[in-house]
Amino acid sequence: MTARQLSDLRKAVTAAQAIGDDRGYQRWAGIHGLPLPISCTHHSELFLPWHRAYLYLFEKALQERVPGVTLPWWDWTSGHEESIPGPYARRRAEGRRNPLFDSPIQPSGRINPRQSRTTRAPGAPGILPSPATVEAILDNRDFLTFQTQLESIHDGVHVWVGGTMESIATAAYDPIFWAHHCMIDRLWYLWQLRHPGAGVPARLLDRALAPFPMTVRETIDVTGLGYDYAASTAAAKGPGHG
């Protein structure tokens, strides 16, 4: 992630936090958990498609604040000695409060009424998932088995971060939630590249992903959603058509 991309992300999150209506950060965080209804789909066959739709629409909301901003992924298989990644671990950044360090929690989103901001209590760095664990999961040829095993290590990272992240009801208020889920979504994308003949069972493709205006089928192809997971990217202008 370049310094410019990180700065844009901070600007976008700050701007989204400043909006109190249905375009704002609090509304997006609240879709996952509190306030009721809890809409996220966990421990079900729709876990990966639902969260892909969620990330896609949240990123679109951020892009309305800062055009071109993208959500990064947190590769928790590397940099274990770092614990929480630096951009999310520092209280201050660019001379002001770092919006990726923590977040307010709206009153209707709290388990404890007095807990007005997100917290973390990370575990020992060495016990985050290893590359070997992820490789074994990516080797699964069956989507549902892959998804079930991926969700378990996903759950483990929520437990590892601790604090606000360890409960379904509050997790999405923590800004690191989005980076964690981008990593999960990226692993699904890598699995799709590794097993081009496999995929989501046909019986699930037309299932709706409430409350989002999308079906499972519409989440299958990330390039169709306008993003991918490039390790790096660069571009140069062509001659144009003038």
Next chain:
Amino acid sequence: MVERFTSKPIELPPADRPFERADLIFYGLDHSGASFEGQVFLDPRGVGRDAGTAHRAYVGSFFIFGHGGCFGDIGHCDVPQERDPFDRRPPHQLEPAVRILTVTEAVQRLLEREAQAAKVTVIARTPAKEPADVLAFETVRLATYA
């Protein structure tokens, strides 16, 4: 809800029937309460109360990202026991979970020791690493794939 559970012995596959992969599959896992790590042990005699990840019978962990309790009124978190086949609404949020733990090498080691069955022990630990009464599931199954 319990903090630990040891199953009755589960039959291992015959030693003369090779397999490429062995999975322990947990069905009907509850995820309504606190998040936890389920540390899993596979041993013919079971394991003691203090077993941890350094124990020789430890075969891996599954994780449950829990709802953390019920935030609605009475009945909000009751999972319907029957479902109308024409009901197009999404399933209840607390429909039980499945977890799949791949334990191929552990089963092969047990077979090398001429074990014919093994007990599955699960110890639930919350993020604070303390045992906690959050564990409930219907069935655990050992499946091997050739």
